[in-house]
Amino acid sequence: MSTEELEMEDRSTDALSFEHITLGQKVLFGAGKAADFLVDEVRRKKAERVMVIAGGRELGIARQVTSHIDVHVWHDEVVMHVPVEVAERARVTAREKKVDLLVCVGGGSTVGLAKAVALTEKLPVVAVPTTYAGSEATNVWGLTKDERKTTGVDDAVLPQTVIYDPELTLSLPVDLSVASGLNALAHCVDSLWAPKADPINAALAVEGIRALSAGLPAIVQNPQDMRGREMTLYGAYLSAVAFASAGSGIHHKICHTLGGTFDLPHAQTHAVVLPYVLAFNAPHAPEAERRMAAAFSADTALEGLNRLRDEVNAPRRLSDYGFHPEDAAEAAQIALEIIPPSNPRSVTLKNLTDLLLAVTCGDDPASVPSDN
Template sequence: MSLSFEHVTLGQRVRFGSGQAAGHLSAEAERLNAHNVMVIAGEREMFIAEQVAASVEVAVWHSDVVMHVPIETAENARQVALENDVDLLVSVGGGSTTGLAKAIALTTGIPIVAVPTTYAGSEATDVWGLTEAKRKTTGVDAKVLPTTVIYDSELTLSLPVEMSVASGLNGMAHCIDSLWAPKADPINAALAGEGIRALSQGLPKIVADSQSIDGRDEALYGAYLSAVAFASAGSGLHHKICHVLGGTFNLPHAQTHATVLPYVLAFNAPHAPEAEQRAATAFGTDTALEGLQQLRAQVDAPQRLSDYGFTAENIPQAVEIVLEKIPANNPREVTEDNLTQLLTAALNGDDPATLN
């Protein structure tokens, strides 16, 4: 087999270990010679952040975290960082928290140490996102890639099972989208395959026992692999759809990804047989959709966009915006008609296997 591709591996330190976050953060702050640390955590995660940063001198505790990072929230946080001469950003939380740290780093260049408490994966990418006037804009910039990621499964134990499932399926979406994204290549496909395997084994363990360190370790490991694959491969059809649903209609990030994923998989899979087979092999099933749907049934995954406020009346506007963003190399041609069909099925929770 003749191979020809270009792959970029992002440079980042990963420190992984249950119960070790505080020690790892202290060591990283010392290594980076940080004196004015800004800890970013939403109000619900602030108690976790205080434990993680217990051995670090913190100049600013910042809790103004908003989903999809509105530009006003970002500008306020940037001002706080500059006023306090911050030299290290520490984000403790999910994708919104990491996203806010990235928004600050984008204009200031301040390094980030990310401490995830979900399976969002944003911590391992150089992708940023900001929402202004109900439009979410994303971009890629080396300044926003966290210098270090600290993974500690104990920090995810308070994440409710339902949210763990949605967040983990968001990671799964990174994996599957990476198989046909604009810069898909054999290396990120291999990472994505292992990510699918790890997430598909870890999430059911969390559902069976919410305090399972083994399950949460596997899910964090899978989420990291999914994000590394995504950072290399770029944003495919699934993410283009979900960014519009989140930014324009303010749908919750993880639940939206978890709901839309089987429909994009069913839509693209027949037109990308090699990618489909790789995913199926990772699931250990005959087809990728079969594997994903078995997992979704095991973990009681989100089913309908209508459960999160999306309506049939929203579909034409969503279709119009998404069509402007479709990657040129998507395996299947995307039209107004078939995209409308996909979103209608996701709205109602129809069987994705019926998509044609």
């Protein structure tokens, strides 16, 4: 019997007690099928005034995906971290045009804007992702105001249908594919010690790690490799479902602070911060660490993640994106107020500042921070 089987046998005697909520959502997955899928969904919902949300980079893709439906109104003002004023303008447009269905085509910022509209206007959303952000599979919304990002949970923002077409990710450059895929991986990792972590979302997270670990290197080796993009998109969905159930852990609270207050790019920030959070928490969450290590096929979770980062030439330091060492203390103070008290390791201003300093400079994740 293998070590992993023995561990599973040991755990099988433990009493299970947890509460798990599975979100209701239709998922359609198939390469080259997005336009046909969307036609069927618009007909099924009997929508007559469709508002399509797509930013500048995704407009061409959006026109391709929506080529077989009647679009009532186009909205292309998409801004990272969804500023409140941007959301309000989209809401006004939806209201004035009497929209009855939102279709968003793009990455996390695009889906985030659709969610912001759905939050107040109570409109159904069909999401067509072009990245691996995962926002489309969660009921979490986020808005930025006065340099502070606020998030919340509301079932009204959960897209009723998600259309996954791996071909739509072909336009995503390799470096952004890597950052976006590691953002998805961060959902998996955080889901193993977030406030509502349970055995079901843990299982999804572990499978997500396996899929992403296989898919991302394949994309780097051959950006046109459809199997790699299928595996990465599949892993991103699993990661998001796990995250939607488990909630935001320390990693996401840090990254929301860095994005909302310091306007750092979303996917790259998650990709850079992830190994430092893993090194910070893993010794204090041995069961989660063992499961992640097995998913990476490595002796330790950090070893597996670092090997993957080397394979895909992952981004390494926050200083590359405009974050400075003198910003670390302020970011730590803000994040400390929102990090869940259930985090496996005690979080202090000192060790959180140390972590952020290390992330800024790209130090070895295993060497920091201190326990002070």
